[in-house]
Amino acid sequence: MARRAVTLEEVAKAAGVSRATVSRVVNGVASVDRSLREQVEAAISTTGYVPNRAARSLVTRRADAVGLLLPEDDDTFDDPHFARVIRGLMPVLNPLGIHLVLTGAHPGYQHRAVEDIRHNRLDGLVVLHTHDDDPFPGALARDHVPAVLGGRPPLGARITHVDVDHEAGAALAVEALVAAGSTRLATITGPLRSPAGRERLAGFQAAAARHGLPEPLVAEGDFTHVGGARAAEDLAGRHFDGLFVASDLMAVGALTVLRKHGRRVPHDVRVVGFDDSAAASSADPQLTTVRQPVEDMGSTMARLLVSLINDPEREVVSVVFAPELVTRQSCFPAPRP
Structure with a gap:
């Protein structure tokens, strides 16, 4: 029945x-x-x-569906960040009867997503992780497509977006490393063509300079486990006792390389990651990290997008969340011999 x-x-x-x-x-x-x-x-x-979607669609001429554009990388679904975004989106969208449609950020998929909006197959878009030379956010803004960007937009693109304060987060990492006794710092950055990668590096370097520390060592990564391991190999053999890694996935890769080279964490090197993903709490040792509230950010993106769908003339909004430090085993003062 x-x-x-x-x-x-x-x-x-x-x-x-x-x-x-x-x-x-x-x-x-x-x-x-x-x-x-x-x-x-x-x-x-x-x-x-x-909600009665059929009845509502007759009145509103809406699809009751929004698209989530994910990066076109082989490692996208290995990165817990995107699952956390979805966990933030769904509690807002589900009660409204709005379906979430996943697609890639390849230019062909981007064009199809915009066409789906024009033909009432989608109502709006959430777009994640763009880079400086990505024209898509600017095109969405120019064409007045209801869209919210996860991360800061490329220069000149006026589009509603949600982000975390990357520079403040990197500064928290430096404070933790210095408090644990580190005096020679290094960092594994995110891709420097992305705003997040550059801002985390800038915040890290500025905080190190405020403490009067020598210029930190820098190796560029790509926010993946493999990229973190590769960058850590580039740093191997150079002297540092504090390492800030711009994502937890990269930090886990770096921990493996440090162990291979006989560098004990936190005895020889203190390590701080960024994200507070599941990778941080399952690492060995458990990773001290800078937490960005990804689920809250996802919920905010969903609410902003629904507002844009209902009011296309709504002015551009920027919401920036504050990070916080989560202390675990990888960044304690070095134990005395």
């Missing part, structure tokens, strides 16, 4: 709000107070309410 459909009235009763408020949340109206919206979303989840 089919289960009876939950009504808006029942959701309203469970949330302690009016039916009109529930309707506004379901339809993604941006002006709903955040606390009310969260009450309604919780009630939708509790009651099992499912």
Whole structure:
């Protein structure tokens, strides 16, 4: 026997709000107070309410679907960052009856995604990890496509985006390394053609200079495990006792190389990563890292995108989250002999 459909009235009763408020949340109206919206979303989840997509589409002419454009890399699905973004997006999109469609960021897929919006097959886009010479964010802004960027846009692209303060995060890493007794620092950066890679390096170098430390050693990585190991090999044989690695995945690769070369962590080298992904807590030793609140960032991207879909004239918004240090085993003061 089919289960009876939950009504808006029942959701309203469970949330302690009016039916009109529930309707506004379901339809993604941006002006709903955040606390009310969260009450309604919780009630939708509790009651099992499912929006009538067919009826709503007839009224709104919307697809009730948004695209998530992921980097076209072989290691994309090995990187826990993207799973965390999705975990942030879904609690906002699901209660609204909005489906998430995954696709790649290859130019052909980008063009298809924009065509899907023009033909009402998608309502908007979340775009992750672009680089300086990527024309896509600028094209989205010029064409007034409802889109939110995960990360800072390339120079000149005025598009709504959500990011973390990379420079402040790198400075936290330096503070942790110095507090643990490190005096000769090195870093494995992200790709320097990306804003995140450059900003983490700039924040690291500036913080090291503030402490009067020698110019740090620098090796460029690519945010992957293999890239971190390769960059650590480039640093092998050079003297440093503190290492900041611009992603946890790269840091795990670097730990393997340090171990191979007889460099004990944290006895000989203190190590700090960036992300606070599952890779950090499962590393050996467990990784001290700079946490970026990726799930919260994903939820914010989803809410901003829904607002843009409902109000295409909404002004460009920039939301930057503060990082925080998570201390584990890889960055303690060196034990005394």
